[in-house]
Amino acid sequence: MHDRAHRHRRLAVIELRHLQFHVKRKLGDHRIERFLRAGRLLLELSHFFAQRVETGLLFVQLLGVALQQRLFLGAALSAFMFSRNRC
16 A cells, blocks of 8 residues: 555656646747747837838938939029020
8 A cells, every 4th residue: 555655646746747847848938939029029120110211211312302403403594594694
């Protein structure tokens, strides 16, 4: 009888260790999964902000082109008016 109780305790300890191993493994998997999700979120956020910055830079570049065209057209108009007044 003593041997049987000892064997049951030993099996219970083995099952408990087995259960602890699986719980620790699941927790480890969960931590890795959370880490990977956080990394993906950071990448998506950086991509989003990069697109916003790119849009802002393109807008500034567009304003620069519009200003250059305005100056060019103003100079062309002045040259045209100057040549027209000379005739």
